[in-house]
Amino acid sequence: MAGTMILPALVDLSDGNPDWVVFVGTGGVVAAVCTLIAVATRGASVRSTPRVGFLLVTTIWLVGAVIGAxxxxxxEADRPFAAAVFEAISGLTTxxxxxxxxxxxxxxxLLLWRSLLNFIGGVGIVVMALLILPSLRVGGMALFQMESSDRSSKLLPRISQLASGIVAVYGSMTLVCALLYYTFGMSLFDAFNHAMSTLATGGFSTHDESIGFFQSDAILLVSTVFMIAGSLPFVLYIRIFLPRRFQRWRDPQVVLFLALCVVLTLSLAVTRVVINEVPVREALISSAFNLVSIITTTGYVSEDxxxxxxxxxxxFFLAMFIGGCAGSTAGGIKVNRIIILYALVSANFARVIRPHSVQRLKYGHDDISIETLQSVTIFIFLFFLSLLLGTTALSICGLELLTAFSAALTAIGNVGPGFGQVVGPAGNFSTLSDPALWILSFLMLIGRLEIVTVLVILSPGFWRD
Structure with a gap:
């Protein structure tokens, strides 16, 4: 992150903006501190345990948020520290x-720095979701563990190769997205900024009107395609380029996610044509863009x-809960958990009708373990419990109920815009108090780190022995 600060420093220097000193100074101090820590701990060894993993993941994201802030x-001298941390966490959690x-x-x-936070957070969450969370058995992610005993599911022989492949695919897709944005009318600066936040499903823009500023259907379509691309499991893109792996491309969560995008988009377009009397073409394009933006938890808007x-x-309220696929940059509950929960409910219904039948729970071709079922159930429970407690805390801070609920939901689901005049598509979070911003920052962090990863550290048993 310290090295990345060179880029906005160069942009400000070329524009004659004195903020380049801030980026150089901050980056220099951060680099110096990190170098001292690296030297001081050189040669030290830490035994790898689940507790170390939980602590490592949460600490990295917290420290990253402070550095980004x-x-x-x-x-800007008048920006409160709570607002700066909120902005950084919002960027890193996409x-x-x-x-x-x-x-x-x-x-x-500063605009470039916000987009870079989206970009860093996007690739960081993909690597974390595919390489770290499965080994911690968090939120049902063990189903997607790369080091499976089934060798046919082990894509690459080394984790470092898999991580490099993810970064290469992520960077290449961002570059293609930027070139298409530039081709259809964005400036080069806007194109790269929006490409970084599009693939990260982050939603940071360089304009208050978001993507709607450009008034271009072509840009809306490009954005829609790449928001969907960012919400699919990145490991699928790697499988395409590996021999004899393309036949394993089909993933139940991908099929359901794409089906939901189509069905909800058509439903939304019908309401626009029938109720708002909007032309069919305009209804389809605007519905597809805004629906995909919300279901992928990107948060772009073309209009209110x-x-x-x-x-x-x-x-839109339904779409805010769904989210994208596991192993993608999207947030939300995620489609894989919905499939697993549906399989559990269906099996229980079948068992009620035929008490002596044996029900096998499957995710695609794989059996769903009891451990995965427990992880998913716990995640869903904690998701709604956090939503309830977050809404209550924000109401105590003075927000009316709709604003408090939608703000808590959009934070824990990493969506972006909520409902109402304050946090809706036409507003932002600038009018909220510092306590409300701290609460929302915490909700964004636990939502991005699959809730259990953070909350387990707060339990007394984690620190025992």
Whole structure:
């Protein structure tokens, strides 16, 4: 992250903006501290245990958020530290919620830094979801563990090769997205910024009007395609290039996710044509873009969709819970958990009808273990419990119930915009108090790290012995 600060520093320097000093100074201090820690701990060994894994993951994201907040805090003297941390966590968790008004007038260095936070957080969550969380048995992710005893599911012989493959695919897709944005009318600066936040399903934009600023159907279509691409498991893209792996490309969560995108988009388009009397072409394009933006937890908007109709709000409300696929940059509950939960409910219904029958729970061709079922059930319970407690805490901070609920939901689901005038598509989080911003920052963090990863550290048993 310290090295990455060179990029916005160069942009500010070329623009004659004094903020380049902030990026150089912050990056230098962070690099120096990290170097001292690396030297001091050189040769030290730590026994790898689940507790070390939980602590490592949470600590990395917390420290990363603080480092990301420093340039935002020092660049503008009137920005509270809570707002700077909120912005950094929103970027790294690819939530896309912002406390900044007047993005069009913001220095380009800060705009680039926000997009880089999205980019870093996006690739970081993919690597974490595929290489770290499965070994911690968090949220049903063990089903996607790379080091399976089934050698046919082991894509690459070394974890480092898999991580390199993910980074290569992620970077290549970002570059292609940027070139298409540039081709269809964005400036080069806007194209790369939006490409980084599109593939990360982060939603940070360089304009207050988000993607709607460009008034281009072609840009909306490009964005829709790459938001979907960012919400699919990145390991699938690697399988395409490996011999005899393409036949294993089909994944139940991918099929269901794409089906949900199509069905909900068509439903939304019908409401726009029937209720709002919008032309069919415009209804399809705007519905597809905004629906995909919400279900993939990107958070881009082309217009205030809460003004469309009550039916449209209901569809968007449902989409906010779903999220993308496991092993992608998207947040939310995720489609794989919905499939596993559906399999559990179906098996229990069948057992009620035929008490002596034996029900095998399967995810595609794989059996679902009891451990995975327990992990998914615990995650779903904690998701809604955190949503309830977050809503209550935000209400105590003075937010009315709809704003508090939608803010908590959009934070824990890493979606971006909520509902209402304050945190809706036409507003932002700048008017919220510091306590409310700290609460939302915590919700964004636990939502991105699969909830259990963070909450287990808060339990007394974690620190015992």
């Amino acid at each position: 420093l340039p935002l805090y020092f660049a 939530t896309g919620a912002t406390t900044i008004s007047g993005l069009d007038a913001l220095p380009r260095g 969709f809460t003004l469309w109709s009550n039916a449209a709000i209901g569809i």
